[in-house]
Amino acid sequence: MTLRILYFARLRERFGLAEETLDFSGATAADLVRQLQARGGVWAENLAAGRTFRVAVNQEIVALDAPLPDHAEVAIFPPVTGG
Amino acid sequence: MTLRILYFARLRERFGLAEETLDFSGATAADLVRQLQARGGVWAENLAAGRTFRVAVNQEIVALDAPLPDHAEVAIFPPVTGG
Amino acid sequence: MRIRVQNEAFDLGAEVDAMRAGRTDIGAIASFVGLARDMNEGSGVAAMTLEHYPGMTEKALAKLVDEACSRWALLDVTVIHRVGRLLPGDPIVLVAVAGQHRGEAFAACEFIMDYLKTQAPFWKKEETVDGERWVEARASDDAAAARWTDS
Amino acid sequence: MRIRVQNEAFDLGAEVDAMRAGRTDIGAIASFVGLARDMNEGSGVAAMTLEHYPGMTEKALAKLVDEACSRWALLDVTVIHRVGRLLPGDPIVLVAVAGQHRGEAFAACEFIMDYLKTQAPFWKKEETVDGERWVEARASDDAAAARWTDS
Numbered sequence: 001m002t003l004r005i006l007y008f009a010r011l012r013e014r015f016g017l018a019e020e021t022l023d024f025s026g027a028t029a030a031d032l033v034r035q036l037q038a039r040g041g042v043w044a045e046n047l048a049a050g051r052t053f054r055v056a057v058n059q060e061i062v063a064l065d066a067p068l069p070d071h072a073e074v075a076i077f078p079p080v081t082g083g
Numbered sequence: 084m085t086l087r088i089l090y091f092a093r094l095r096e097r098f099g100l101a102e103e104t105l106d107f108s109g110a111t112a113a114d115l116v117r118q119l120q121a122r123g124g125v126w127a128e129n130l131a132a133g134r135t136f137r138v139a140v141n142q143e144i145v146a147l148d149a150p151l152p153d154h155a156e157v158a159i160f161p162p163v164t165g166g
Numbered sequence: 167m168r169i170r171v172q173n174e175a176f177d178l179g180a181e182v183d184a185m186r187a188g189r190t191d192i193g194a195i196a197s198f199v200g201l202a203r204d205m206n207e208g209s210g211v212a213a214m215t216l217e218h219y220p221g222m223t224e225k226a227l228a229k230l231v232d233e234a235c236s237r238w239a240l241l242d243v244t245v246i247h248r249v250g251r252l253l254p255g256d257p258i259v260l261v262a263v264a265g266q267h268r269g270e271a272f273a274a275c276e277f278i279m280d281y282l283k284t285q286a287p288f289w290k291k292e293e294t295v296d297g298e299r300w301v302e303a304r305a306s307d308d309a310a311a312a313r314w315t316d317s
Numbered sequence: 318m319r320i321r322v323q324n325e326a327f328d329l330g331a332e333v334d335a336m337r338a339g340r341t342d343i344g345a346i347a348s349f350v351g352l353a354r355d356m357n358e359g360s361g362v363a364a365m366t367l368e369h370y371p372g373m374t375e376k377a378l379a380k381l382v383d384e385a386c387s388r389w390a391l392l393d394v395t396v397i398h399r400v401g402r403l404l405p406g407d408p409i410v411l412v413a414v415a416g417q418h419r420g421e422a423f424a425a426c427e428f429i430m431d432y433l434k435t436q437a438p439f440w441k442k443e444e445t446v447d448g449e450r451w452v453e454a455r456a457s458d459d460a461a462a463a464r465w466t467d468s
Contacts, residue, residue, distance in 0.1 A: 009368055009440035010451040059373035075370060079454030082398060082439020083351050083410050083430060092217055092289035093300040142222035158219060162303030165247060165288020166200050166259050166279060179330015190355035190405035197348050204341035254341035272427045279419055
């Protein structure tokens with residue numbers, strides 16, 4: 001399936017990427033994170049198990065075991081700090 | 084001793100009096116209330132034991148056993164309802 | 167610290183702007199405006215008149231603000247209470263509290279309102295179709311104020 | 318119900334006046350303004366830039382407001398959050414809640430701020446003498462939001 005992935009704030013800067021379209025053969029947000037970690041470098045570092053980040057699917061924050069529907073808009077970002 | 088007594092809100096209206104100067108030979112706010120009750124009529128009615136009112140001495144709300152200094156400004160009024 | 171008792175309307179925006187003017191250390195301003203409603207105790211209110219105890223009122227409000235400042239680290243407080251005749255929709259009271267963080271600003275603002283409701287010498291008289299009536303003190307206001315002594 | 322994300326400054330007085338315009342049923346308006354401070358984590362902040370997630374931000378704020386409306390009987394809510402570059406002293410966020418009584422207005426206003434701090438996709442980047450830094454989420458904000466799930 002195809003996913004649109006968005007990155008924000010510190011992660012956007014570290015990855016040097018705001019948005020990409022990705023072929024994805026896994027099922028859950030955790031599978032996607034593993035696929036991105038496998039890129040190594042800043043990806044492995046910033047998405048490592050101990051690191052804190054949030055995943056939103058179609059603009060709702062989800063847990064890592066959430067399933068990803070085809071054509072989902074997935075966003076990966078640090079904990080929010082507005083207000 | 085001499086006291087200046089002020090009445091506010093519903094009590095001011097019931098007594099038909101906003102302010103008076105009184106000779107007082109008692110010691111406490113409770114003594115003053117008894118002296119006023121002894122006037123009978125609206126005084127006895129509105130200052131009766133079960134009725135809710137507040138006493139302030141020199142602009143501080145006090146309990147009925149508070150002593151009254153000479154020349155004190157004593158105010159008697161219903162529970163407050165501002166804000 | 168500003169405490170005022172006045173007949174005139176107040177301007178929330180102007181009061182809060184005055185608090186923050188020229189400052190860069192304030193992180194949070196919590197504010198409250200209480201307004202005259204057209205309904206109370208189940209019947210229509212055409213207007214109300216607020217009476218107070220000049221002299222004691224200002225002292226009582228200053229005492230509330232001092233108490234709030236001793237409980238929380240506040241950067242500024244404004245309290246304005248109107249007296250005289252007011253119509254439904256008219257603002258009655260304004261409390262604004264500035265602090266570094268929102269928790270203390272919210273708590274102090276609510277504390278001041280809760281204590282004002284039971285400690286400051288204001289009385290409301292409502293005009294209804296059945297004539298005039300003095301507003302009775304509410305047990306819920308005593309309960310709200312009592313919360314702060316339990317903690 | 319008004320929810321806005323904007324670069325421009327907002328006007329607290331105008332927003333609260335808009336809430337109460339033509340109404341006589343509102344008894345209480347609690348409001349909050351969060352401002353950019355010149356100091357954070359012990360060092361000077363010359364400016365900050367707020368990034369957000371367009372689309373999700375508006376949804377997340379609407380969800381917070383809906384949740385507040387389901388918990389308390391509210392008469393109106395306004396939430397405005399600024400994005401872009403802000404200087405110390407600049408207002409960042411406004412939440413105003415109108416209700417019949419003060420208890421629900423205060424609670425809902427604080428609830429919305431607490432949830433906004435942990436649920437709405439905004440991120441702050443500060444400019445300091447040591448360069449730029451992303452603000453880290455605070456455990457105290459998670460704790461503040463968690464209070465509302467315990468009750």
